[in-house]
Amino acid sequence: MTATASRAQHLIPAVAVLLLSLTVVWLSFTREPAAAFLFPRLIASVMFLLAVWNCVRAALGLARVGAGLELEECLRIAPGVLVVLVYVLFVARWLGFYTASLGTFIVLYSLYDPASHFKLTTWLHRIAISLIFMAVIYGLFAVLLKVQTPRGLYF
């Protein structure tokens, strides 16, 4: 990673954290009742000062801690993160928690499994492992802990 790329990369989270702390400062000093925001004001002020310092360091290329994110790495994690977000935002409620979790397990396992995607035996192996794992999860959460999960089309 070049020094410029490093500087630009570090600047993005630094600006994001600065904007967040600016929002927190603004909300803390403008919302009422003031007494409820006494402690938030104190913390927000310190956080804002640190965020400014962090941003200045990133802009000057002095922020060197952290490896940053490579494009290649982002492309590798993107499908997995997308599957998780789709599960959490849509599928869990629609299909039901257990069915959606089973589907997510199989999809994630298959996505990152180096074995061939064109062999029936590989798929049977993946499905068997996913079913066994979900059976354990069902035993732990539904039977032992008696957690009631959202039921959608299935369960």
Place this chain on the structure above:
Amino acid sequence: MVSGVGVAVEFVQYFGGVFEPISFLLLLGGTIGGLILGATPGLSPTMAVALLIPFTFQLAPTQGLILLGAAYTSTVAGGAVSAILLKIPGAPANIATALDGHEMARRGEGARALHLSFMASGIGGVTGVLLLIFLTPVLAQWALAFGPPHLFWMAILGVTVIGSLDSNSFVKGLLSGCLGLWLSMIGYDDIQGAQRFIFHDALTGGVNIITALIGIFAIPQVINMFAKGRVHRAIDAVAVDRQPISSSAAELTTHTKPLAIGTLVGSVIGLIPGVGGQIAGLLAYDQTKKFSRNNESFGKGEPAGVIAAESANNAMVGPSLVPLLTLSIPGSPTAAVLLGGLLIHGIFPGSDLFENHPDVAWTFINSMLIGQVLMVFFGIWVASYAARVARIPSSIMAAAVLVLALFGAYSVQQSMGDVHVMVVLGIAMYVLEKFGFSAAPLVLGLILGPIAEANFIQGSMIAAAVDGPWDYFFTGSLNIALITLVVASILWSFFTSGRAAPVVGERSERAKSAEEVS
């Protein structure tokens, strides 16, 4: 005053509690499960304990803490199995163990290395817990003198110390702590009932500590496994031969120096908040090598290296709970998760714990002592099975940890909002960690935030009625001592972070392996 006799009486009085059937079964299960989880690369002790917290909701506080304590102890020791047999440390605390342990295993001394490792862990661990037993009640008694301003400064000290010590960047460490403090303020204000920073319906009840812990510690690990892509990890575990334990026990008696150095270093490091097992193991290894006559054999399969590293990382466990149980300041990220487990059961560490819940405090501490002994026996037995678990492909591990985290987060309050918060926090933490922000100070901020705020508000009210805020918060020997420590921790970090900061692309091998493991 708490005397040594008083401590001994309390210790004996609650000793039997550990052997109640359910408690003992949980201790046994936590120890064996922890050993297996610890041996699995990518499952850090902190994450293992965070994922276990939802399973403690239906248990009594004592039983829940026994399970979490056993998992904490044995995951640290279990990490040695994969370090020795696979050269992949199960946790950052086992990095130093891999240096000589794997070399021993390669030349056919795997069983000897495992025996020495678990026995050294046991001796270090027992010493550490004894320190916990004798220091904690004394410090808890001392903590009785603390009023609101002191507790406020203690909470701030907890965040600044961990923010300073656990991060390579002074600014980012403290900023992580502030982010955690801000997260703790989301939701309704306790006194005025005002809404604060509620950007979404899922945040109405605030950020649940357990949900946040699972997200912050488990989701980044899952994404790290995604980041490896579709790779086939060709891991060759070294076969373990059979060897009588008695010969290893006899050998351990000839290695008293590395055992003593490891135990001493681990115990001292554990008492310092924010300095984890990784530092303890590496520092003990380094010191043992310096004091050894045959220091050239270190790194080539020297048993003293394994003994020093393992006794240190387990000796750290007990003392790391001293600041937690007395002053609410966790000594390590895993101890921070344990604090979350205590608070969920309505138990506040400090003098309250020993005055009002002595059964919980003492049974938990005693279980850690028994757990260390169980760990030695079961560690040796479980080692060969644990090595097989360690070879589970990362694609299965990622999917399994994710599903467990989703169910764990949901089960806290049976709310999909918690699952959303967990995933968002986890993804954000992954990105932040990539840019040098640290999870430990963020978690500490989140946990200590309510304590700091409650005491700040209470202190402000008292101050308004008496001497004013300046006198109340900034004068008095205890206030000045705590403020000095806060400033010292910040200054120390400020002057050392520049030197310690690794340049992008020029990280040391040690840092790389630590990152890979964590």
